[in-house]
Amino acid sequence: MRTLAVVNQKGGCGKTTTAINLAGFLAAGRRKVLLIDMDPQGHATLGVQPNSARSTRTIRDVLLRGQTGDAITLRDVSRTVQPNLDLVPADILLSAVPEELAAVSGRENKLAEALADVRGAYHYVIIDCPPQVGLLTFNALMACSEAIITLDPSFFSLHGIGKMLETVDVVARTTGHEIETHALVTLYAGRWQFAREVVENIRLHLGDRVFDRVIRYSVKLAEAASHGLPISSYCVHCVGYEDYQALAGEVLAQEATRPIGPLEVTAQQAASQSKGAFQGSRLPAAPIPTTEGVVFTLRAPGVSRVQLAGDFNAWVPDGNDMRFLDGVWEIVIPLAPGTYRYRYVVDGRWQTDPLNETVEMSPFGGHNSVLVLDEQRPAG
Numbered sequence: 001m002r003t004l005a006v007v008n009q010k011g012g013c014g015k016t017t018t019a020i021n022l023a024g025f026l027a028a029g030r031r032k033v034l035l036i037d038m039d040p041q042g043h044a045t046l047g048v049q050p051n052s053a054r055s056t057r058t059i060r061d062v063l064l065r066g067q068t069g070d071a072i073t074l075r076d077v078s079r080t081v082q083p084n085l086d087l088v089p090a091d092i093l094l095s096a097v098p099e100e101l102a103a104v105s106g107r108e109n110k111l112a113e114a115l116a117d118v119r120g121a122y123h124y125v126i127i128d129c130p131p132q133v134g135l136l137t138f139n140a141l142m143a144c145s146e147a148i149i150t151l152d153p154s155f156f157s158l159h160g161i162g163k164m165l166e167t168v169d170v171v172a173r174t175t176g177h178e179i180e181t182h183a184l185v186t187l188y189a190g191r192w193q194f195a196r197e198v199v200e201n202i203r204l205h206l207g208d209r210v211f212d213r214v215i216r217y218s219v220k221l222a223e224a225a226s227h228g229l230p231i232s233s234y235c236v237h238c239v240g241y242e243d244y245q246a247l248a249g250e251v252l253a254q255e256a257t258r259p260i261g262p263l264e265v266t267a268q269q270a271a272s273q274s275k276g277a278f279q280g281s282r283l284p285a286a287p288i289p290t291t292e293g294v295v296f297t298l299r300a301p302g303v304s305r306v307q308l309a310g311d312f313n314a315w316v317p318d319g320n321d322m323r324f325l326d327g328v329w330e331i332v333i334p335l336a337p338g339t340y341r342y343r344y345v346v347d348g349r350w351q352t353d354p355l356n357e358t359v360e361m362s363p364f365g366g367h368n369s370v371l372v373l374d375e376q377r378p379a380g
Contacts, residue, residue: 003143004124004127005129005141005144006147013150020128020225021232022126028301031123032123033085035048036074048081048087058093060090062114082233109142111140111143112139115143120261122263141167145179146182148181186215189217215240218239220240250357292334294373303346305346306322308343309345322344350366356370358371
């Protein structure tokens with residue numbers, strides 16, 4: 001189970017938007033995801049379940065278990081908001097937790113202890129943190145092995161990420177708890193020279209700790225949140241969808257070195273599997289060589305047509321339609337060893353492969369995904 005905190009002591013830099021939409025795309029990619037709202041403002045809660053009645057139980061009850069006499073767990077509080085996506089909600093009462101736990105020993109480990117109850121139940125846990133460094137943020141950091149620091153391209157964000165990295169370093173030195181950090185640029189407006197310079201500065205200082213994809217400003221992201229939906233379920237044809245899909249692809253690509261582990265199987269799930277309820281369930285992936293050819297797959301829900309275009313078919317999408325099967329678009333192309341460039345064409349919109357991190361600039365604008373096939377015997 002991978003645990004990721006989305007964090008920055010600065011507000012207004014896309015933390016909640018990132019937590020919601022990364023969780024949404026991971027869930028759409030057939031990963032079981034738990035989204036935990038650790039911000040008393042409760043914006044992550046509002047962003048995935050609009051117009052709902054106030055929750056009777058929230059993350060506050062979990063953090064205070066032992067003090068209130070109730071042994072409330074994350075399983076008791078979580079609710080399913082979309083297929084594969086569960087939410088642990090928060091509200092303004094969470095703001096009183098630091099004071100309520102002031103005299104409690106080990107108060108910074110309350111969330112980590114609670115997560116032990118659901119280990120094996122999820123592939124990913126995404127935690128939306130409040131915009132300050134305090135007990136709630138420390139609980140999130142102590143419960144996580146990875147942190148995504150979101151920052152908009154501004155002078156104040158450059159200062160803020162430095163402070164956030166100092167905080168992570170303090171956690172490591174004082175507790176021995178190591179946290180892998182990655183920076184994510186959000187609210188990016190590439191037409192501004194200053195924004196481009198800030199991003200270049202960030203990449204210069206942090207190197208490969210910065211996600212390749214930047215999140216461009218998109219009003220559709222705000223619209224999706226107002227409807228209580230991740231962008232993956234709201235608007236396919238917008239830069240917000242494209243950017244967060246690519247971010248999720250980068251996170252999924254890291255699974256080779258950060259295994260998510262198997263899920264526990266309940267008796268009900270086992271019975272369903274025995275009846276074939278999960279037959280044909282597949283995951284999209286980067287292109288996979290097989291004896292039949294290279295299998296290209298893409299998850300693109302809610303679209304009517306997906307095509308594949310590349311230098312292997314003269315960049316002509318017509319006649320290269322992918323078929324839709326079990327929630328995933330697929331096509332098999334026989335290819336000899338070599339290096340190939342390609343893109344997917346989703347309802348007429350050209351895009352790179354979100355699960356292939358190898359790209360290069362196209363002479364005609366944008367980026368192409370790059371596939372390198374060697375002489376090794378293919379699978380299957």
